[in-house]
Amino acid sequence: MENTTKAPQKTPLHDEHVRLGGRMVDFAGWVMPVQYEGLKEEHYATRNHIGLFDVSHMGEIRVKGPKALETLQWLTTNDVSKLEKGQAQYSLLPNDKGGLVDDIFVYCLEKDADYLVCVNASNADKDFAWFLKHNKGADITNESSSWGQIAIQGPKAVELCDQIFAPIKVSEMKRNEIKTGVFHNFKIMIATTGYTGENGCEVFIESNGTAPLWNALLANSMKPKPIGLGARDSLRTEMKFSLYGHEIDDTTNPYEAGLGWVIKPQAKDFMNKAQIVAAKENGLKRKLIGFKMLERGIPRQGYQMKNTSGQIIGSVTSGTHSPTLDEPVGIAYVDSAFSTEGTEIYVDIRGKSVKASVVKTPFVVKT
Numbered sequence: 424m425e426n427t428t429k430a431p432q433k434t435p436l437h438d439e440h441v442r443l444g445g446r447m448v449d450f451a452g453w454v455m456p457v458q459y460e461g462l463k464e465e466h467y468a469t470r471n472h473i474g475l476f477d478v479s480h481m482g483e484i485r486v487k488g489p490k491a492l493e494t495l496q497w498l499t500t501n502d503v504s505k506l507e508k509g510q511a512q513y514s515l516l517p518n519d520k521g522g523l524v525d526d527i528f529v530y531c532l533e534k535d536a537d538y539l540v541c542v543n544a545s546n547a548d549k550d551f552a553w554f555l556k557h558n559k560g561a562d563i564t565n566e567s568s569s570w571g572q573i574a575i576q577g578p579k580a581v582e583l584c585d586q587i588f589a590p591i592k593v594s595e596m597k598r599n600e601i602k603t604g605v606f607h608n609f610k611i612m613i614a615t616t617g618y619t620g621e622n623g624c625e626v627f628i629e630s631n632g633t634a635p636l637w638n639a640l641l642a643n644s645m646k647p648k649p650i651g652l653g654a655r656d657s658l659r660t661e662m663k664f665s666l667y668g669h670e671i672d673d674t675t676n677p678y679e680a681g682l683g684w685v686i687k688p689q690a691k692d693f694m695n696k697a698q699i700v701a702a703k704e705n706g707l708k709r710k711l712i713g714f715k716m717l718e719r720g721i722p723r724q725g726y727q728m729k730n731t732s733g734q735i736i737g738s739v740t741s742g743t744h745s746p747t748l749d750e751p752v753g754i755a756y757v758d759s760a761f762s763t764e765g766t767e768i769y770v771d772i773r774g775k776s777v778k779a780s781v782v783k784t785p786f787v788v789k790t
Contacts, residue, residue: 434479435571435633443649450652451545453480458651465654466746469577469619473647475640476574476655479633482547482567484540490560492535497559497694502687506531511599511614514685515677521698522673525550528616530601543667571633573626580623583645593624607635620662620789657743663713663754663784669724669740670711678703680711710762713784714753720777722753727771736761747787
């Protein structure tokens with residue numbers, strides 16, 4: 424029988440990662456570095472200085488034309504009409520069953536006429552097909568192969584960006600802005616978005632320019648460090664940022680995931696609005712919480728959550744030993760009755776109930 428398994432794809436920076444000694448793994452159908460010198464070192468580099476992330480595996484869908492806004496308003500939960508040129512917003516793609524196709528970022532390049540939608544790597548093909556199926560007449564193209572993307576994150580990241588991207592001053596950009604420019608004759612779009620809780624930006628660059636930009640950043644006297652997927656995950660977990668396939672999926676009601684702030688039912692109609700809103704109005708049965716371990720043990724995705732009587736009340740979606748706090752933390756769905764801060768809960772770690780407590784999130788507060 425013919426083998427139809429797709430070979431993992433490589434980003435424009437694949438050879439650079441190998442040259443730098445990155446430990447390469449298959450992630451969402453891509454060969455990606457999980458770490459270089461170590462998860463902790465890379466985590467600290469991002470929290471305390473500057474980390475560079477290859478996020479070229481993310482997908483880019485372009486939505487243009489007179490029907491672009493109408494199409495995006497129907498497809499997404501947030502109010503795209505509020506975006507002016509150069510602004511961005513986090514949003515969700517609801518499906519037709521009350522769950523989520525994906526979580527996304529929408530960038531307005533020209534009001535009412537030209538938008539870039541950044542989608543998760545594992546969902547890029549699925550999302551593009553979904554856009555085409557529910558198109559209201561926009562010109563929709565999958566530009567994923569045209570762009571590389573590098574995230575520059577950390578307390579000193581903006582200072583580095585100002586040097587590399589002059590005359591554009593990233594330090595003068597507000598959160599969730601996007602500016603177009605040029606780097607070494609390659610088109611770039613600089614967005615002040617990110618997935619670490621730190622300052623910085625994410626830079627879309629024409630695919631062939633990705634390696635020159637990466638190497639220019641690494642060669643800078645500020646000495647940023649390349650960061651792998653391991654630290655990317657521990658950084659986002661410390662902020663309780665959702666990851667598709669963990670905190671959200673095609674069965675998740677966005678309100679139970681704590682994402683009500685990007686749902687605008689008063690402003691507009693959108694795909695399956697009634698079912699999504701009804702779940703909230705009828706009372707959410709479960710909620711996404713953050714918790715800290717009070718006893719030894721690392722929580723992992725899929726571990727059962729229990730109450731003091733040993734009854735199952737939910738399950739872990741993400742867990743790690745937080746490098747910043749030096750203690751184990753986790754994210755989980757639990758029955759709503761157990762979602763209040765301070766509630767004592769237990770994680771079933773290989774058959775043993777290990778004590779934990781519901782805490783306020785994010786776990787790490789950035790000032």
